[in-house]
Amino acid sequence: xxxxxxxxxxxxxxxxxxxxxxxxxxxxxxxxxxxxxxxxxxxxxxxxxxxxxxxxxxxxxxxxxxxxxxxxxxxxxxxxxxxxxxxxxxxxxxxxxxxxxxxxxxxxxxxxxxxxxxxxxxxxxxxxxxxxxxxxxxxxxxxxxxxxxxxxxxxxxxxxxxxxxxxxxxxxxxxxxxxxxxxxxxxxxxxxxxxxxxxxxxxxxxxxxxxxxxxxxxxxxxxxxxxxxxxxxxxxxxxxxxxxxxxxxxxxxxxxxxxxxxxxxxxxxxxxxxxxxxxxxxxxxxxxxxxxxxxxxxxxxxxxxxxxxxxxxxxxxxxxxxxxxxxxxxxxxxxxxxxxxxxxxxxxxxxxxxxxxxxxxxxxxxxxxxxxxxxxxxxxxxxxxxxxxxxxxxxxxxxxxxxxxxxxxxxxxxxxxxxxxxxxxxxxxxxxxxxxx
Amino acid sequence: xxxxxxxxxxxxxxxxxxxxxxxxxxxxxxxxxxxxxxxxxxxxxxxxxxxxxxxxxxxxxxxxxxxxxxxxxxxxxxxxxxxxxxxxxxxxxxxxxxxxxxxxxxxxxxxxxxxxxxxxxxxxxxxxxxxxxxxxxxxxxxxxxxxxxxxxxxxxxxxxxxxxxxxxxxxxxxxxxxxxxxxxxxxxxxxxxxxxxxxxxxxxxxxxxxxxxxxxxxxxxxxxxxxxxxxxxxxxxxxxxxxxxxxxxxxxxxxxxxxxxxxxxxxxxxxxxxxxxxxxxxxxxxxxxxxxxxxxxxxxxxxxxxxxxxxxxxxxxxxxxx
Numbered sequence: 001x002x003x004x005x006x007x008x009x010x011x012x013x014x015x016x017x018x019x020x021x022x023x024x025x026x027x028x029x030x031x032x033x034x035x036x037x038x039x040x041x042x043x044x045x046x047x048x049x050x051x052x053x054x055x056x057x058x059x060x061x062x063x064x065x066x067x068x069x070x071x072x073x074x075x076x077x078x079x080x081x082x083x084x085x086x087x088x089x090x091x092x093x094x095x096x097x098x099x100x101x102x103x104x105x106x107x108x109x110x111x112x113x114x115x116x117x118x119x120x121x122x123x124x125x126x127x128x129x130x131x132x133x134x135x136x137x138x139x140x141x142x143x144x145x146x147x148x149x150x151x152x153x154x155x156x157x158x159x160x161x162x163x164x165x166x167x168x169x170x171x172x173x174x175x176x177x178x179x180x181x182x183x184x185x186x187x188x189x190x191x192x193x194x195x196x197x198x199x200x201x202x203x204x205x206x207x208x209x210x211x212x213x214x215x216x217x218x219x220x221x222x223x224x225x226x227x228x229x230x231x232x233x234x235x236x237x238x239x240x241x242x243x244x245x246x247x248x249x250x251x252x253x254x255x256x257x258x259x260x261x262x263x264x265x266x267x268x269x270x271x272x273x274x275x276x277x278x279x280x281x282x283x284x285x286x287x288x289x290x291x292x293x294x295x296x297x298x299x300x301x302x303x304x305x306x307x308x309x310x311x312x313x314x315x316x317x318x319x320x321x322x323x324x325x326x327x328x329x330x331x332x333x334x335x336x337x338x339x340x341x342x343x344x345x346x347x348x349x350x351x352x353x354x355x356x357x358x359x360x361x362x363x364x365x366x367x368x369x370x371x372x373x374x375x376x377x378x379x380x381x382x383x384x385x386x387x388x389x390x391x392x393x394x395x396x397x398x399x400x401x402x403x404x405x406x407x408x409x410x411x412x413x414x415x416x417x418x419x420x421x422x423x424x425x426x427x428x429x430x431x432x433x434x435x436x437x
Numbered sequence: 438x439x440x441x442x443x444x445x446x447x448x449x450x451x452x453x454x455x456x457x458x459x460x461x462x463x464x465x466x467x468x469x470x471x472x473x474x475x476x477x478x479x480x481x482x483x484x485x486x487x488x489x490x491x492x493x494x495x496x497x498x499x500x501x502x503x504x505x506x507x508x509x510x511x512x513x514x515x516x517x518x519x520x521x522x523x524x525x526x527x528x529x530x531x532x533x534x535x536x537x538x539x540x541x542x543x544x545x546x547x548x549x550x551x552x553x554x555x556x557x558x559x560x561x562x563x564x565x566x567x568x569x570x571x572x573x574x575x576x577x578x579x580x581x582x583x584x585x586x587x588x589x590x591x592x593x594x595x596x597x598x599x600x601x602x603x604x605x606x607x608x609x610x611x612x613x614x615x616x617x618x619x620x621x622x623x624x625x626x627x628x629x630x631x632x633x634x635x636x637x638x639x640x641x642x643x644x645x646x647x648x649x650x651x652x653x654x655x656x657x658x659x660x661x662x663x664x665x666x667x668x669x670x671x672x673x674x675x676x677x678x679x680x681x682x683x684x685x686x687x688x689x690x691x692x693x694x695x696x697x698x699x700x701x702x703x704x705x706x707x708x709x710x711x712x713x714x715x716x717x718x719x720x721x722x723x724x725x726x727x728x729x730x731x732x733x734x735x736x737x738x739x740x741x742x743x744x745x746x747x748x749x750x751x752x753x754x755x756x757x758x759x
Contacts, residue, residue, distance in 0.1 A: 076702060080721060087504050104724075108501050187610060199617070201704055252610075253597045255617055258702060391501065395723045402704040402722075409617035409706055428527035432723055435520050435528050 034067045035332050038081065040096035040319055042149065042353045044261060044286040046072040052352050060339050066332045075202070079394060085324070086110040093327040094336050097145055098202075099135040099318045100387040100397060106137040106144035107391035112323040112330070113142040122146055122338040123359075132358040135316045135386045145320030146337055149349070150356030151278040152380040153210060153299055153314035160293040161191070161273040170274075170297035174239070177274070177300045181249030184273035193249030195263040195272035198408040199256050201401030204240075207276070208400050209315050209387055211236035214301065216308025219400075224390045226433040228400060229426035232308065234419045237404060241422075245411040255405075255412035261287065267294075278317050279376045281354035296372045298379050314384040318358065356380065392433055399429040488737070495730035504726065517731035528719070532732060534707070535715035538622070539691060542711060546629040547686045551679075553630065554637025559671065561638075562645055572642075579635035587699040590628045591616065594700075616701060621709040629696050633689070637682060644678030645671070680751045684744065691740065712736060 037057070043049045049072040057068040071092070073081055079101065085091025086108045097105055105111055112118065114136070119125050125133065132150050136143035155177075157170050165184055171177040181193025197203040212219065217232035244250040251272070257263060264280065266272040268289035276299050284294055299313040321340055323333045339345060346362040349355075356376055357363060363377075387393055403425040407417045494507060495517055503510035523529040561572055578586060593600040594615035602612050615624045648671065656666045694713040697705050703722060705714045716736065720729025 083501075083504065083721065083724070087507075089505065104501060109505055256596055256614065398704075398722045402718075405704055406707055409614070413614055413618035415618075428531070431527035435526075435725060435728060 033065060033329075033332075034069065035094060035327075035329055035336055036069045036071070036092035037336070038078075038092045038095040039070060039072045040078055040098070041072060041074045042319070042355070044264075044283050046074060048286065052349070056340075056345060056349070060336060063339075064332070064335055066329075066335065068336065089326055091324045091326075093329055093333045094321060094323055096148065096319050097322050099132075099145070099147065099316070099320045101394045102136050102144050102320060103138045103389040104391050104394040105322070106141065110325055111144045112325045112327075112333075113144060114146060115142040118334065119143070121334045122341060127341070127359045127361070129358055129360060129380070131316045131380055131384060131386070132318055135318065135389070136320055138389050138391070145322035146341055147318055147358035148321040148340060149319040149353060150358045150380060151317035151319070152356065152376045152384050153206070153276060153278055153317065154296045154375055154379060155299050156267060156275045156277060156280075156284070157295045157297070158267055158270060158273050158293055159295045160290070161270055162295070165273075170295060171300050172297070173303040174300050175303065178243075178247045178249065181243070181247060181274065185249045187251075190271055192251045192266075192272045194243060194274045194276075195257075195266045196243065196250050196254045196276075196408075197257045197260060197263050198244065198250070198254045198412075199258040199405055200260075201405055202397055203260075203401070204404035204408075205397035205401035206315060206317070206387075207240050208233070208237055208404060210299065210312060211240055213310045213312035213315075213385060215239075215306045216310065219396060220388045220390050220392070224392070226392065226396065226430045228396070228430050228433070229423050231419075231423070232306065233426055234423040235306065237407070237422050237426075238417075238419050240404070241407055241411055241417055244408065245416065252412035255408040264289075279355050279373075281372060282352055283354060285354075294372075296375050298375060298383065310385070311383050312385050314379045316380065316384045316386045318355070395433055396429075399432055400426070403429055491730045491733055494726055495734050497727050499725075499727035499730070501724045504724075507726070510727065513727055517727045518735070520728060521731045521735065528728065531710075532712075532715060532719075535710045535712045538708070538710055539712040542622070542626060542629070542709075543687060543690045545626050546633065546690050547683065549626070549630045550634040550637050550686060551683060553634040554639075555641050555675075557634075557638045558641035558645055559667065561642065575638055576635045578631050579639070583632070583695050584699055586632065587628060587696055590624075590631075591700050594624050617706050619708050621701065621706040625697055625700060625709045625711075628700060629690060629693060632696065633686060637686065640678060640682045641675065644675045648674045684747060687747075688740065688744070 039049060039053055041049055043052060050070065053070055053072070057070055061067050075098075078096075078098075082091070082095065082097065082105065085095075086105075089110075091110070106113075114122070116125075119142075128147055129150065132147035133143065136145050136147060155170060161184055162168070162170075167180055167183065171180045177194075183193070184191065185193040209219070212233050215232035215236040217230055217236055219226065219228055219233065221227050244252060244254070254263075260277065260280070260283070263272070263275050263277070264283055265287045267275045268284060268287045281291070281294070285291060301311065301313055302309060305311075321337050323330070323337065327333045340349075341359055343359060343361040346357040346359050347365045347367065350357045350362065351365075351367045356373065357368060362368065367373075368377075388396065390396075407422065407425065410417050494510075496513055496515070497503075497507070497510040498513045498516075499507050499510040520526065520528050521532055524533050557575055561568060561575075592598075596602060596612055596614050596616075597608075599615070601615060602608060607613060613620055615621065652670050652674075653666055656670060661669070692713055693711065694717065697709060697711050697714050698717075701709065701714075703714075703718065705711065712732075716729050716732045719732060720726050
């Protein structure tokens with residue numbers, strides 16, 4: 001980035017937008033018989049996603065005559081690309097967004113609001129699962145997107161390592177998690193009780209939200225003002241850091257883990273016994289996990305609950321499908337959303353990725369009757385709460401996740417992090433969020 | 438036409454020497470401006486316009502609510518500058534931290550790259566077999582695609598699986614981290630020097646070609662040592678080249694975005710949070726483009742000040758030596 005581009009960070013955004021359009025296509029060049037679709041990375045690689053999605057897009061083309069130009073975008077780049085497209089107005093026609101970003105992206109006004117008429121064109125509100133639909137934008141506003149892949153967090157564990165250590169069931173409470181982790185940690189053998197994506201900003205933020213809820217934290221007040229620097233939030237983050245810092249059941253090298261693949265592989269290779277992650281059976285298979293050895297349970301709850309704590313062990317995670325408001329091909333875009341959320345595609349795609357269907361009909365398929373899916377289904381319907389649906393949600397995730405990444409780096413390097421330091425970092429995040437309000 | 442043909446040769450010569458040369462002179466004067474015009478237009482479009490747009494953005498409350506139409510963002514006056522320069526607040530404090538990190542990084546990186554480049558160029562002046570091959574080898578980091586080169590470093594610097602710790606024989610629980618914590622700053626300096634020193638080498642080598650060989654021969658006859666020759670001939674005659682080289686290296690390094698971004702991703706460790714990354718985060722990660730623009734304008738002013746000061750000092754010194 002040259003000096004003048006930095007002299008105008010926002011102008012660079014516009015330039016980036018131009019570049020993005022030049023590379024990724026855009027509606028301006030395409031006719032009504034063509035759609036540009038930005039898919040987020042769901043599989044083990046961008047290429048894996050292309051291999052999964054292209055046959056389905058070809059199927060859509062055969063049925064409707066509308067050609068779909070696919071671009072799969074990795075998570076680290078997706079938000080920036082969406083932002084650039086929003087600025088330039090030259091984005092794709094249809095795109096995947098993380099459902100936690102829904103309210104933030106809704107605030108830009110770039111996404112098509114799914115009012116009753118638009119919802120009707122994709123099959124109607126009642127087809128979708130309630131919790132998934134709740135994570136599609138701010139309360140009281142028409143959804144800014146449609147749920148595509150449902151996700152919830154669970155505790156994956158390696159049954160083989162459990163068997164070898166004489167442990168017959170997964171931990172149900174946080175203390176049991178630590179106890180089990182200690183039994184399974186053997187640094188001399190390169191084996192650890194738990195693996196964390198401690199260097200990944202969004203994952204850190206997700207765990208802060210889950211554990212924060214268990215401690216009773218609220219990250220925004222009723223007026224949408226940030227209140228990150230609270231005792232419950234600091235205690236929750238301390239509890240998470242302590243897995244590496246105090247209990248030493250996490251390999252300090254995990255502070256460098258910035259993608260899921262490394263943790264998936266550690267579990268598959270027996271280098272780690274447990275992993276708290278979103279539903280990802282398909283990805284485990286892709287990294288060579290012996291699926292007979294893969295078990296899943298809900299993320300443990302504290303016992304007893306801290307005062308004010310809520311029974312939450314996941315947030316309503318998932319991927320939504322949005323339509324850019326200025327698409328040249330609105331009917332085609334809605335037709336595509338309808339296709340991707342049809343029962344047939346929901347079964348096929350969610351089965352492949354190991355995620356959960358967002359439409360009720362799809363659960364009749366035997367693939368979603370397994371014990372594993374039932375675990376996630378129960379979490380999603382019973383003990384999951386949406387991330388704060390406020391316009392600053394994406395900034396909240398970035399700021400808190402980055403702070404946690406830096407604290408994990410301190411811990412891994414041998415420096416200790418206490419509640420006071422955590423609270424000071426959260427107070428900084430509050431100030432930064434407030435400066436952008 | 439007939440009249441011209443009918444004129445005597447002397448008259449034709451006089452006419453030719455009268456009007457056409459004036460036209461030619463006019464064309465000669467206009468030609469450089471015409472040739473510069475495309476560059477001037479592009480300069481305005483690519484540099485000046487974004488700068489002015491950035492300045493305008495820094496005076497607005499530009500958040501995600503207005504990014505589709507930034508000119509509709511409410512005016513902020515100098516509020517963004519006040520927030521950025523309030524070093525007691527999180528925003529100002531972090532900016533100041535990044536500024537000092539960048540200063541330290543620039544001094545170390547530019548100084549080391551220049552020293553290495555100069556040493557290598559001077560040593561390569563002597564003829565020996567394999568000199569051409571070695572010169573080409575030295576230029577490899579400069580010729581490699583930036584992204585591929587830095588990402589290779591990122592792999593090599595991984596704690597458990599990286600080549601650096603393996604080569605150093607460091608493994609186990611005490612193996613150091615290079616991409617997080619305090620060492621991340623030194624990793625950044627090393628990668629930056631590795632990328633930039635071949636440029637210094639190239640430029641100094643070109644400068645050395647212009648120093649007449651007979652000066653060294655005369656000095657050698659007078660009994661001047663190698664070091665004396667370097668100090669009294671090489672260094673003074675390389676001064677104009679070094680003045681430009683150091684300025685360019687300073688600007689590139691101070692603004693370097695690519696190296697930290699590829700090495701650490703969009704959230705660099707605090708110890709290696711260069712100002713370019715910090716401004717990127719303030720603008721694009723927290724979606725506060727007004728604040729980010731204010732930081733960029735201040736950075737631009739700082740660089741302008743340093744550049745003008747540097748040029749003033751070096752040109753005065755040059756005049757004094759002339």
